[in-house]
Amino acid sequence: MAAKANSSPSELVQAHVDLWNLTYSYHKSMALQCAVELGIPTAIHRRGGAASLPDLLATLPVPQAxxxxLPRLMRFLVVTGVLALDAAPAGDAGSSGGVYRLTPLSRLLVDDAGAGARANGCTGTASLAPFVLAQTNRYHVGAAMRLSEWFRGGPDGDDTPFRMAHGTDQxxxxxxxxxxxxxxxxxxxxxxxxxxxxxxTRCxxxxxxxGTLVDVGGGNGSTARAIARAFPHVRCSVLDLAHVIGHIQPSDGVQYIVGDMMSSIPPADAVLLKVTYTSSYLVITLLTSRTMHALKHFF
Structure with a gap:
């Protein structure tokens, strides 16, 4: 009752809307994952950047039943800004509900890189579809579902919701x-x-x-290869664990070094570290000390 006394009718309505939006927000991630896995952005791109519902029904790997x-998913993708919809002209009896177009967001999910993609307004670079799939995989979603349980307690060894959900770290x-x-x-x-x-191109x-650069935790080396191509005078190396790079052969002037960044970092003029999530203070402290050890030979 206190909330009603302190909030105006319009504020209560907006609060209700915001609450619904937050409660159902997980549908946005799952719909985006679904769009990527079905190849919807790429299917629209391959039809010149615009496609009708019948076009998509004939193209996408969706069983007849x-x-x-599919129209419900498409409407949801439009509402969330993943796609745009050009409504059919009024009175158009032959219309099938309008034409779906790519937005700046969905252009990032087209996996046809190159001149053809650029011609339709896409980036012409690597698709970010793999990034969407990486961040919505069952491990991450499962860990997120254990968040409140983790806060309430559990085995002392479960230092993260991820470990509680899967019995190990990421x-x-x-x-x-x-x-x-x-x-x-x-x-x-x-x-x-x-x-x-x-x-x-900008920095x-x-x-x-x-002269030398080591990409710490550089994964498949895409960052190091981009630097090596743009700046041939920089000798680039990638440091990562064996299960990540053990099978990768040197290419495009990039060397791959199997190792653990928490143990040692090879000396270099520059150390590159891209962080995609919040690490603990302990990790930051260790990385700082290892990086300074790697660089001290040059100063």
Missing amino acids: RKPH WDAWRRDPEVNKVFMDGLGADSQLTMDFVV GEVFDGV
Whole structure:
């Protein structure tokens, strides 16, 4: 009752709307994951950047029995800004509900890189579809579902919701599950490539005077390869664990070094560390000390 006494009718209505929005927000992530897995952005791109519902029904890998449900997913993707919809002209008897178009967001999810993609307004770089799949995989979702349980207690060894849900930490889980490990590494690599395309064209001066660089936890090496291509004078190396890079051969002037960044970091003029999530203070402290040890030979 206190909330009603202190809030105006319009504030209560807005609060109710916000509450519903937050409560159902997980549907946005799952719908985005579904759009990527079905290849909806790429299907629209391949039809010149615009496609009707019949076009998509004829193209997407959806069984006949599930096709009647596709319009609901498409409407949801429009409402959330993943796609745009050009409504059919009024009185158009031959209309099938309008035409779906890509938005700036969904252009990032098209997996046809190159000149054809650029011609339709896409980035022409690596698709971020792998990043979406990496961050919505069953391990992450399962860990998120245990958040309140983790706060309330549990075994002392469960230092994170991830460990509570899966009995191990993220890196060991990836080591045990090569398929998910590949999805995760492809996702980070795709995100890094898009980021580095911007960095090398807009911030290239940061590499002036750099002769050697080691990308710590560099995964499949997409970041290091982008730097090596743009700045041939920089000798790039990638440091990561064996299950991540043990199978990768040197390419594009990039060397791969199997090792643990928490134990040692090879000396270099520059150390690159891209953090995609919040690490603990202990990890930050260890990384700082290892990085200073790696750089001290040059100053």
